Amino acid sequence: MIVSVSRRTDVPAFYGEWFVERLRAGFCLVPSPFNRFQVSRVSLARSDVDALVFWTRFPAPFAPAFDALDRRGDPYLVLLTLTGYGPPLEPGAPPVDDALRAARTLADRIGRQRLIWRYDPIIFGPGLDPSSHLVRFASLATGLEGLVEAVRVSFIDLYRKTRRRLAALPGGDAFQVDPAATSGAGELLAGLARVAGEHGMSLSTCAEERDWSASDAPPGACVDGALLDRLFGVRAAAKDPGQRAHCRCAPSRDVGIPDTCLHGCVYCYATSSHEFAARRSTSHVPGQPSLLPLPESDLRTGC
Numbered sequence: 001m002i003v004s005v006s007r008r009t010d011v012p013a014f015y016g017e018w019f020v021e022r023l024r025a026g027f028c029l030v031p032s033p034f035n036r037f038q039v040s041r042v043s044l045a046r047s048d049v050d051a052l053v054f055w056t057r058f059p060a061p062f063a064p065a066f067d068a069l070d071r072r073g074d075p076y077l078v079l080l081t082l083t084g085y086g087p088p089l090e091p092g093a094p095p096v097d098d099a100l101r102a103a104r105t106l107a108d109r110i111g112r113q114r115l116i117w118r119y120d121p122i123i124f125g126p127g128l129d130p131s132s133h134l135v136r137f138a139s140l141a142t143g144l145e146g147l148v149e150a151v152r153v154s155f156i157d158l159y160r161k162t163r164r165r166l167a168a169l170p171g172g173d174a175f176q177v178d179p180a181a182t183s184g185a186g187e188l189l190a191g192l193a194r195v196a197g198e199h200g201m202s203l204s205t206c207a208e209e210r211d212w213s214a215s216d217a218p219p220g221a222c223v224d225g226a227l228l229d230r231l232f233g234v235r236a237a238a239k240d241p242g243q244r245a246h247c248r249c250a251p252s253r254d255v256g257i258p259d260t261c262l263h264g265c266v267y268c269y270a271t272s273s274h275e276f277a278a279r280r281s282t283s284h285v286p287g288q289p290s291l292l293p294l295p296e297s298d299l300r301t302g303c
Contacts, residue, residue, distance in 0.1 A: 119153045
């Protein structure tokens, strides 16, 4: 079993103490994001976990958890999302310099093969045209050179709630452009791939409907079964049926809960609003089995 920690929230940045407690307990409880009465028990016992994949913008607070994982000998990868957009798109994200310092510390611990950069999502809007993306990406790649070998990129998916939140920003109508549908999308990806190569990184796309291999941006995966096999001998199925049609991630069990991330990214599909997530997070108790308290009536655990 591969454990994903987590597509739905930034556990390393905000909930490290809870995760360490769950490692000690050997399990956690996870309510379905579609039905809160359906609660699954996910084993975190070393004998049941083939590998863990962590998703984060800021891994520095998670050092005690990495210590615990290293003592147990757990195989794990870390996906570091770093775009440098800042406010108003990412009002709570850590400053770029802080994120880069955390990346250096983590790369020293785990090595560059196990730290993957996500420049995701690519958004067009005020101050975010293709040329500015190339400049921004090159600056971040310079800071990450020698720390990562791979970078995943994807264009924003403009879900209804995403469009609504973006439209509320200054100049919000300009954010309604689907970058993947523009004539310059392939040229932008080719430019990003070229810059990545100049800094010793390979670039691939994530969950894109179109195959951009002709732009030197072949399809890739975040929960990368081939990489997990190469590094740790983990044999995983090629496709997680619970993910989007064009997602190539290997199957995993996610332990997060939506509407608990405090970065406040306006484009996030897993957060309804920063204010709602902030209110919900106040009920978090590190010693409880689920990221948020479960009413007694919700404790109907599956396998």
